[in-house]
């Protein structure tokens with residue numbers, strides 16, 4: 001008899017293999033023992049793989065169940081879609097949707113939804129892609145439902161980003177450059193680009209080692225926004241892409257993925273050099289796929305940061321929300337990671353806010369809008385407003401620096417002032433969070 005233990009990867013015994021009586025009747029020798037040992041190792045690996053495979057199968061099944069449940073609860077009920085379906089949709093002019101200076105700050109929730117519908121109607125997308133009106137209502141409601149109630153990266157932000165895209169297409173001269181499917185995907189991508197945002201950035205996901213960061217090491221949140229977008233598009237009653245043929249559908253998903261990932265500023269920094277180059281050298285060939293892709297990415301960034309190109313009153317309000325969310329992340333970093341947050345996320349450094357805004361405009365916004373203005377002069381209002389807001393922030397930064405110096409010199413403790421009172425710094429935080437809105 002020859003016996004051999006079967007071990008797992010950790011060396012623990014899983015079982016025993018046994019040989020009894022060789023056919024030729026001779027005794028087992030050293031050679032048999034070595035061969036049998038090798039055999040037992042393979043047995044161990046086989047058992048290990050089988051167990052792993054069973055585990056994976058169970059995990060996949062569990063994930064499917066979770067996804068089914070999630071997609072049921074995540075999508076809007078059909079009754080809600082039927083209610084919205086009956087409401088009249090105001091015109092673009094009534095809503096001011098064609099203007100780059102548009103603001104949603106005083107709109108009701110229903111109004112934002114109807115305005116989103118108006119944009120799809122005016123772009124003739126329901127007709128062109130044979131989208132059922134009720135399905136469109138339900139998809140919009142589901143998208144809105146999947147934004148969390150965070151200070152800045154919420155449905156209102158997504159809606160505003162989509163409105164800027166609409167204005168760029170209709171008033172910014174991009175209608176003739178973009179194809180129907182591109183227009184459709186850019187609009188869907190704008191509304192979906194921050195789905196399920198948690199009010200914390202990619203870096204934070206990495207720092208707290210969130211499951212999302214394990215799943216995606218780069219563009220962590222953007223990959224998640226795209227996944228959520230697909231989840232909604234695939235949910236029953238929300239399938240606005242249902243009537244695309246398989247080829248169109250594959251193309252649409254590719255366009256969506258690219259557009260949503262393009263909203264990661266790290267991606268913008270990586271691709272903008274090439275875009276600026278072709279624009280600068282007047283080498284724009286919009287019939288070339290690579291160049292169109294760069295253009296679509298740049299348009300997504302232009303829309304995502306378009307709060308900076310709103311009238312000063314609106315820009316101030318939104319900057320409050322943006323920094324409110326940043327400071328909340330800073331607070332979490334202090335609590336959970338025992339870390340002093342970067343200046344941008346640090347409540348105690350809020351006097352630097354105007355200066356940080358100037359830095360943001362110079363490094364990110366102005367180059368983007370300057371290049372798009374070169375693509376089409378009709379997008380110049382974005383550049384002009386951005387420039388004008390930069391001047392306002394610069395003015396506040398100068399006053400703020402002077403005040404800090406005075407503070408230093410008299411060594412007194414000055415009380416914090418809200419921008420509405422002092423116009424020099426922004427107070428932010430949940431308590432003063434969102435501006436008043438109609439219910």
Ligand SMILES: [Zn+2]
Nearest residue numbers: 193194263304
């Ligand atoms: Zn965004």
